[in-house]
Amino acid sequence: MGKLDGIIKIQGTLDNLTFYKSADGHFVRTKGGVSKNRIKNDPAFQRTRENGTEFGHSASAAKLLRTGVGIMLFHAKDRRLSSRLLGIMAQIKNLDSRSARGERKVALGLTTAEGKQLLKGFDFNAQAALNSIFYPPLVLDTGSGKVTIADFVPKQQILAPEGATHFSLQSAFLNLDFATGIFETTYSPVDNHIIDNTAISVNLNPSGVPAGTGIAFYLMLIEFFQEVNGVQYVLNNGSYNVLNILDVV
Template sequence: MAKQVSLIKLEGNVGDLSFFKSKTTGFQARMKTGVSGDRIASDPAFARTRENGSEFGRAQQYGRRLRDLLRDALFQNSDNKFSSRLASRFLKVIQSDTESARGERVLKAENLVMLQDMECNDRTKLGAISLVPITLVYDRLSGDGTLECMGLIPHLNIAKLQGATHVRYTIVLQEFGGDDSDQRPAINRSPYVLLRETTPMNLQLTATLEADTARSVLLLVGMEYFQLVNGAYYPLANGQYNALTIKRVYVP
């Protein structure tokens, strides 16, 4: 690989040379390599590449749609690699289609269970900070989803975080079929829970979607840390230690 030493710092392509700037080594130049886009689009030798690209494109679209629907829930509760991990998981969902031809496989509702137990923030897992069992139920006929955490003693059952004074639990119901008819999510958050509280409490949350037994529903559970200062609750560390998990997937 060549290094640019002239006073003219180039970026872009000139003939078969590609000029670019590296963060570590400055301006560089190298020969253009690889196969042209036209050849990939038409050469029979690259049929498999086109098939894989088509399905990966659909996986990215599904991931983008789900993230858009869950934007309010994901704010400060997801890491910067969640989008790529979600697209990768959706690709596995698509590839589980056993009916369509390769390259034409699509999302089948029954395969959405592969999203279950996926962490939105891979830096913090819900089970590592909320140390008591959480009971989750979704009634497909009523559209009601419930979260119960019985006998919770915050001082003992919630992992401590320096500077945090309170936490808040969240339940999210998200209908998902990958098309424009998906409902917006139903989100319910608990009152702020004092971390130094030693008295057992029964935490119960309910969220409700318009019931549709023909649609798949994702049930997410999360927990966020806050610091109380002069009567106001402030999120800690931009949500780095918050958790949000796709705990259940209910399919038709």
């Protein structure tokens, strides 16, 4: 695989060369490989088919979680989120000790403590990790999804980006069944504050306990703003924002 370095950027296939664009730039590679029909039917490629099936399942599980998180995801994510989350789902799928190779499921992997631990603390924006930006201790009630943060000073306990004058907090309670694809998400109201040396306490209460018998995810979103003439503007299109999975039950 070579990287395309030139004024004219091509995408598509030309003779035996395939030109394509990824997040890392423009690349070119030669055509070739085994035909799809052989991979689909040749016994020699049984392992390949099994790996492909499980890869597709892991990708679907990652997409389902992103969908379940809902509107919060539009406020805090990085460009490699899909691939990072896919990698974790593949690890969780491997924890399914009941199913045959090629049929292992994320839903079964998440019944294990190890599977839940792989998603606990996950940051949807790798450039803004919760534990490197937000230092106050928080208390999570897994029954109601309520997040309590008592008596903290924003100026001293939040590593805010340069230019930020305000921040907001919001929590979410997601119930997601990976086996059926059914989910429900509830959100707390957005709680907005100035970044100064005044001590505050925050209570983030989701609107209710989501229905279902799936896996419970508890999330928190932190957004940063700059106030100009009484209007708050999101800093750098949200690239400093935090979205974290606080716990998985």
